[in-house]
Amino acid sequence: MSRKLAVVFLAMLTLVAAMGLKTVVTAHGDGSLIMANGASPAPPTPYRNGASPAPPTPYRNGASPAPPTPY
Secondary structure, eight states, X not given: OHHHHHHHHHHHHHHHHHHHHHHHXXXXXXXXXXXXXXXXXXXXXXXXXXXXXXXOOTTXXXXXXXXXXXX
């Protein structure tokens, strides 16, 4: 039983130490967020089209008449 308790104690101690380290790092930082990107530039947003023309909207009906409203 003592071996199981020692494993549980070490796991809890590791979690408490990690949470304390996170608190210390965020409390003494310069206010910037910790990002997974590090120092590299932010990746482009996925919805930007670059130099390509904007895609057609799926809600346009072309030359067809508007469909009747269901209500």
